[in-house]
Amino acid sequence: MLVSANWIEDFLTSPLSETERANIGEKLTLHVAEVDGVKAHGEHLKNISVVRIEKIEPHPNADKLRLATVQLGDGSTQKVVCGAPNIQEGMRVPYAPLGTSFPNGLVLEAKKIRGVVSEGMLCSAAELEIGDDHSGILDLGQDAPLGKAMHELLEINPDLVIDIDNKAITHRPDLWGHRGIARECGALLTPEFSDPYGPIWLADIEKKLPTNESPVPVRVEPDTCCIGYFGLAVDNVRVEPSPKWMQDRLAAVGLRPINNLVDIGNYVMLEIGGPLHMFDRTKIQGSEIVIRPAKDGESLELLDESTVHLSTNDTVVADSNRALVVAGIMGGEESGISDTTSQIFIEAATWERTAIRKTSTRLGVRTDSSQRFEKGLDPHLMKTTVLRAFELVLQLCPGAKAVGKLAYDGEDLASIKTSPITCSIEKMNKLLGGEFSSAEIQKTLSKLEFGVAIDGDTLTVAVPTFRATREFEHPADVAEEVGRIRGYGNLVPAPPIAPISPIDPLPILRLERKVREFLPLHGRFLEVQTYPLVGEKLLSQMLWKETGSLVLKNPLSVEQDRMRPSLVPSLLSAIRENAKNFDKFRIFEVARSYHPSSGEEQYARESREVIIGVYEADGSDPFRPVIDTLEPLFEFLGAPAQCVATSEKVPHPLLPLDWEGRHPFATRTFTAYGKCLGEAAEIHPSLLRSLKIKGRLAIGLINLDAIAERSGSEKSHYQPLSRFPSSSFDCTVVMQPKDELESLMSALRKFKEKEVLDRKIVTEFCPTPEERYVTVRLHFGSSTETLSGERLKALEDSVLKHLDKNGYPLKTG
Template sequence: MFVPVEWLKQYVDIENIDIDKLSDELVMSGSKVEAVENLGEKINKIVVGKILEIQKHPDAEKLVVTQVDIGDEVLQIVTGAKNVKEGQYIPVILNGGRLPDGTKIKKGKLRGVVSNGMMCSGEELGIADKVLPMHQEKDGIYILDEAYPLGTDIKDILGLNDYIIEFEITPNRPDCLSILGMARETAATFNIPLKNLEINIKEEVDNIKDYASVEVLDSDLCNRYVARVIKDVEIKPSPQWLQNRLMKAGMRPINNIVDITNYVMLELGQPLHAFDLEKLEENKIIVKRAENGETFTTLDEVERKLDEDTLIIADGKKSVALAGVMGGLNSEVSESTKTILIESANFSSHSVRTTSKKLGLRTEASARFEKGIDPNIAIIAANRVCQLVEELGIGKVVAGVIDIYPNRAEEKVVEVRPKRINDLLGTNLTNEEMIDILERLEMKVTIKEDKFLVTVPTFRLDIAQEIDFVEEIARIYGFNNLGMTIPKGNSQGAKTNGQIIEELAKNTLNAVGLNEILTYSFVSPRTFDLLCIPEESFMRRVVKVINPLGEETSIMRTTLMGNMLEVLARNYNRNVEYAKAFELGNVFIPKSIPVNSLPIEKKVLTIGMYGKEIDFYSLKGVVERLFERLGITDYEYIPEKNHPSFHPGRCANIVYGNHTLGVIGEIHPDVMENYNIDTRVYVGEIDFNIIYQITRLDRVYKELPKYPAMTRDMALVVKEDIYVKQIEDIVKENGREILESIKLFDVYKGKQIQEGYKSVAYSLTYRAKDRTLTDEEVTKVHEKIVKELEEKLGATLR
């Protein structure tokens, strides 16, 4: 909502309030200010001029040489504009002047002819194309509507000295979608009187009953219908002051009648529509539901198909408007219009919202109706249109009003407890202070014992119960004036065990050089194809989004690998040399298909990386460091050759007892091709729900050993297909109580080892807790280990 301050001043005296204070105080009282703009702040030396003479340029067909009177001198100006004529009043920027975009103009020559200044178009004056008056040419010079004093600053003529405040109006305050509504807020905020709008129609002729009749057949969708008639209408451009106000409020001037209806809508918040009465069959208005399948052409020249839920305005034979949305092409006001019927109605917000959504047609009128409008303002708005028509001298107002009001809106009376308000706000406001605030908001208050009986004006549709008054008093009193108090309670907040584990995991992963990423929980079904997931896989059992933003966000994810690979692919394709990232997020597993209950939400940790010096063991090292910090031991890696997304020879499951914690490995080349990544990528996905259960954050102190250790090295020759874990399991099993540690320090394949075999070298440390070991004890255990390796794995000492 754009509010010109100059227009606001018509209702509240804010002459002595500077713009910063005005906007700041309105923000503090609940009106969100999006922007404040001064249209003419950067304009300099642009004045009114009159074209005295136009001659052809001697050396250029598309240019003309003009003589322009600016009051104290006549300037020669060369222009290529085609809409200039002798006698026109136009804006002229003088030598050294500045346009709104900061451009400075200097005198010069155009094809050899001196040009002292420049005539200005609407765009050069800072007027946006979307609000440029219909009678002004988009690429032409801006032509002023009448003879203004020559040399007058153009900012005074076009109202460019004004400030425009842009407000974001919340859906619960449709009354603020008007100048009057924001004037009420300003008056209440600064505790200054609101100037009443005086509406007087001095002269009325004939009788409306001789001109038109109105019938409301579907009163459940039309709360009120007010009609007035104006005859002997003269259609022409609006005066400059009216055009200025519309443009500053973000609306394009069309003609005087349409402009007046738009002006009143912006001023009072009541949408209006003008029908050419001579185009209405039988001079009749009928408010009813449309026939199913009926077609209707709106003012934007689009034919629309209607249904029986659409409320329309019809005459004696045809539809002429979509109620509350847009008028019809067959009844629009044109230059030949002589008699008009002004519609000021109140339609059901649900009906207008439904019609607007079905037809994909949203207008300034529908935006207001769908939020709700006070029906009692309809008659005021209709009379205001008549007043402006009379003041501009463009028609005669026909006496009488047609006012069908089947669903009368009455003022609500709400019981309010002052003590409750103070308790909730933590204030000690007196009854008098509260009553003063409520009366500033145009509410009437009666005291009954220890309670207020508050009468709420009908334009405040958002107020219905006691708690609403708490907010009203708080915002006008000033949120910044409310005391700061600490909530009382018997419990102290603390992180849950799960939150502590998550935080430790994230800190650990950050510490080893990974960046945390966050991605959307909804993904594309195509993700499974990119990951080469088979059609029968359980991962394709998904929760589908009923109203997705698009195909790319139509299902809930069952794996985070697709999201991780998208992020890595994006970085790779933007020439990021290496990337290491992780995400801790939810996947969504449906309990059944079709989905008829909430899915299972499972926490999953995904780690991804690529780069010049990164390999499988880089990823494995990160996982092991994480598990070490979480106190997780006794897990093992089992080769995995069947996962469709991973390289079959470079992938392993992480197993803890009977549970599979997750999978790590190098991504399959086919998947890499799908994501347009031309380097090796390593990804791990871990079930964090299990991690919660097996994490051990407590640390038990163990005293330092008192007795010395003995170390023995051994190099074994085994078959290539034997895993080191098989060797280590046998060593640990036979090390009895004196084997303290086993460390692999070499794996060798080469000429000295026969083909199909490898050499694996270990360092074994022996120590007893209660004594110093002898060589005999160690030798006995060590030989037992070697013997078991020979028997079970066919190992030989090298």
């Protein structure tokens, strides 16, 4: 959300000082919400002035460039290299001298352009950031005074625009407008907060309303998400451009001005945080406005010209014949403001936030209004919203007048009250870890418009309604307000008073930690984290069949509407994205998959798993590295598993046998304790093609829960490193092209000698389709002695005889 410092000052007792403006981003980040950036708006225009083009000459070294001699306000001249086709002698244009800084970071410096030094720059509207036209230099007209600064000529007041991260204020609906941000600034900075739209203002505005009934009464039907609905009928309006001050403010915070009535709605929403909508009253059919549930299948063309199809779970604002507005989200095209509108109906309502979010998510329509209603707006804000809009209509359309009193239907707003919170000052200081006096606490809370009463050590706090919509009800909530305004960085650090004793982590947590230690160090894997929520579309893309899903009742989006049944689809999606930028990589994730309850289980089941992925864009074999990584990892986890051919004899909870993404000839299962502890598989080329992934990809999975069940049953013991040297032996054997590498590994495992420390496959070489050679490596050693040359030779001969006996003769020649 973009916030204007000039706009904030409307709600402060005095302007911000230069120091406060310079530090406002840091202040808000430390005390209120994260600020993504602070940008000077219009400040660069102070250095850009009006000049007259006295002479235009051709560039000596470039046909498309020209040399313009311009006269400055003091009578001096400068030569500027310019490529714009529209410049003419006598034309008055904006000129940026050397040293001018632009918002995009450009700083003008003297440099040669095709051999000629340019002493500044003539600017287009786009370069000045006052328009989109970059086709030519901005013509200021002959009335523009020479030397006049552009911010004065265009009547633009330089501003400071603060970009606040929306996620940081999700729990603070009161901060979705300048008034709320100004309230926080009033508690943090020297100027104090002063609300121009308080009770006195409300009373004065209401005096301007007639006492007769509204010509458009409103009625809220049961079973809707409407908390309260205000409406006001106004006549004699004119649709025309907004005044420049309003256009400038809207443009500064990223909104494009449209016309006075539309701009008033946007302006009020940004100013006080309350969305509103205006109807062309002549287009309302019948005698009243009705807030009702939508009819099943009812359709409505919205202001953005899209059409939505509604259900009975949605709420609409309707007239006697048709829906006019999707409640809290967007108005319809038919009843919208047009150039000929002269009678309007202003609505401002409050809606149940969960209902608005569900409708917005289902329809796929997100608007500034829905964003605010989803946060839980204060129902009392809506009256201020509609009356502030009415005040601006009177200001921008002098002949306008209300033709009836404010119409309302919904809950009794007077009955919507907050319960006071009582706590002790001593307990608050313990919570915060600092010393806060009763005077400081009262001053801080009062600046934030909390009511405060202190009786000895007891603090009674009345919570304002704009803070009560998001469960502000505990003493800790009050303590947080006091602590954040002082600043947690200003609290004096102190050691914890409670005794500290080491905690023995759960076996599953120890396993996860060991996985995260092993894979980066021994396999050069990088850890990734993917969302535990997936969508039906992603599962379908990954050919993953659902045997039962944990579908959310209130999903964030249709792309994340269920808990993932496996880590495989999420990791494949991450690999697809990374493969666009990298030719090879290895990644892993330690996370959970989620499964519906079965049998006697009362709740859904979580499964803790590890998944690894090896990607090779050049077509190199990724399957063998996965096997070579999982085998030592199982040993490191204290669960040495046997790698066997995948078959139906063992259950496969991690990678179903019928998954079409599994390569039928490159798949292995790791078993121990009679269970499947892991899987390894190369991804089928057809799936890779559908995902537009070039090269080859293999994955491996480990069931950490199965290993954790056995954790502790076999006591580990310390074994010192051998003081004696080891020796390695490589040999290349002949294999049949159709044989699996696992058969060779199985033969190596059957070679039982106490001096064998390790055995593995090193490389594979196939010079022709009929020839296949595989190099294996064995390590020999002893913890009690140095092996003699004779013993090593005997071991090597025994290995060769053993392999030859099992059908793997030594390669000769």
